[in-house]
Amino acid sequence: MSNLARRHRKASRKYLGSRSWGAGNIKNRRGKGSKGGKGYGGGQTTKWSWIVRYEPDHFGRHGFTRPNKKLVKTINLFELNILVEKGKIEKTDGKYNFSFDGKILGTGTIKYPLKIKAASFSKKAKERIEQAGGEILTG
Secondary structure (H helix, E strand, C coil): CCHHHHHHHHHHHHCCCCCCCCCCCHHHHCCCHHHCCCCCCCCCCCCHHHHHHHCCCCCCCCCCCCCCCCCCCEEEHHHHHHHHHCCCCCEECCEEEEEEEEEEECCCCCCCCEEEEEEEECHHHHHHHHHCCCEEEEC
């Protein structure tokens, strides 16, 4: 016999000969009245300590998700600069060719002439790429 079964048997033997098994009056275990309500009834009054301990996120607002929100991939000019310096972008016809299916943003400076094909560009990115002797291709 396992330890758990032994303990259960011992606990139940304690109540043999007792009419109410430790519940007090016979009416106390009838229905949900003695528990302070059915389900979450009394959750903000008599059962509050239970809610706080076991379900702290039960009450209140919990945010939502936007199903149609489109996240656009972005890359900054300083990141392109780093890619060129690490040799990750190939050079052909005197310019580095780079294609990207997101938006090019203008944070940072660019030292190299880049021929960039991307979905869109910020105004600052266009200015800085052209100042560095680069080309912009959208599409």
